[in-house]
Amino acid sequence: MVSRSAVRPWATAFILASFLASLAHAAGETGSKRIESGQCPPDVEAIMPYSPFKPYFKFPMFKGNSQNCWVAADCLMxxxxxxxxQQFGAVALVMGLIPLTLKDIAWPERRIIHVTKRLHWAVQVFVLALGLxxxxxxxxxxxxQKSIEGSWVARACWEMRRASVVLAITICSILTVASYAGMVFMEIYSKRSALGCxxxxxxxxxxxxxxxxxxIHSTFAALRRSRYGKKLHGENNRSESEGAETRKYGAANGGVVLPQDSEEDNERKKKIVSAVxxxxxxxxxxxxxxxxxIAGxxxxxxxxAVTVAELVCWVGLGFAITASSKLLGFFLCLVFEQTGVKGEGYAE
Structure with a gap:
């Protein structure tokens, strides 16, 4: 008669082997060894590693289920x-630089747009979102003077009539939407994002x-201006009560006395604003x-699995979105200015 102690090791080994086999089977279905398990096209090594602009639904065996994009990506890898x-990894690093470089860092001195009066909150939010x-x-x-300084394009825009500025806003809006649509098209016809294929x-x-x-930027900027204005009003009232000399009120600041910054301070603030x-x-x-x-x-x-050809298109679309967005933001600010007077202010 076989003892119970002799049966236990064999039973344990059998259970462990069954568990490992089930794990291997599950791995073949959900992640690894998709080629061996027959989840990939027969000639996958010839057609998938380099397949720019060919999404998963272009392969017959992946059609009909959006979740198959995960299977297609695994087969490709x-x-x-x-x-x-190695090429995919290098291209991914370049892709990660697109948001910071093309949308922000590459345009340090071109981010600031001078306006005469404070924009409406909604317009200001939209302009900030566009990158200005x-x-x-x-x-x-x-x-x-600040707008046309060193820019013949801005000078020409300031000579435009309001109707022309509105037309430019319409054209830039169409170009911006088209650029966004191009990004959607690129993501659809690429291998998708690993965050949610x-x-x-x-x-x-x-x-x-x-x-x-x-x-958030616009709201906190308004709060900061409000705090600053109240503080300066309080300082002015104390100065008047003490018989101090009253400082001049700036019409541009709604009667709030602003300290006169030096040219060096103004330049420093401009660089801070334009840096980040x-x-x-x-x-x-x-x-x-x-x-x-960071999210971008x-x-x-x-x-x-972005190929070099796809990378070129991604970068081109990044430039298109940035250029059209900044032009749209510029004309949105310009439409609130008094434009259309040729030759004014150029000689100063």
Missing amino acids: EASGESRK VPLETGSRQITL PFPFFVAVWYVVALVPAS QGADEDWPVQLSWGVYY TLIFTSIM
Whole structure:
């Protein structure tokens, strides 16, 4: 008679072997060894490793189910050699630089847009989301001089009539929407994002979500101006009660006395504003923009198996979105200015 102690090791080994076999089978269905388990096309190594602009639904065996994009991505990675995987990794690093470089860092001195009066909150949010920072001057003459300084394009735009500016806004809006549509098209016809393969709109949504940090930016900027104005009013009242000499009130600041900054201080503030969006604002503004750009880097890096040809298109679309967005923001600010007077302010 076989003892119970002799049976236990065999039973344990059998249970363990069954468990490992089930794990291997599950791995073949959900992640690894898709080629061996027959989940990939027969000639996968010939057709999938280099397949630019060929999404998963272009392969017959992956049609009909959006979840098959995960299977297609796994098949592509399994079929790719080490050199191809190295290329994918290098391209992913470049993709991660697109949000910061093309949308923000590459345009340091071109981010500031001078305006005579404070924009409406909604317009300001939209302009901030498009990548520009409105900077009030309080004087149309100063706005004109600052805007056309070293830019013949801005000079020509300031000579445009209001109807022409509205037409330019319409054209730029169409170009911006078309660029966003191009991003959606690129994500659909690429290997999608590893963050959510069935949802091919991560990049376009990231551009639209810029409205959130822009709203925070505009709100905290208004609060900061309010606090600053109250503080200066209090200082002025104390100065008057003590018989001190009354400082001049600036019409551009609604009767609030602003200290006269030196040219060096103004230049320093301009560089701070232009260096990083929201850098001169309160910490929630800086945090919101920081999280936004980190999310953008994550999204662009997560696009799977980007080929060099696809990378060129991604970069081109990035330039298109940035250029059209900044032009749209510029004309949105310009429409609130008095334009159409040729030759004015150019000689100063």
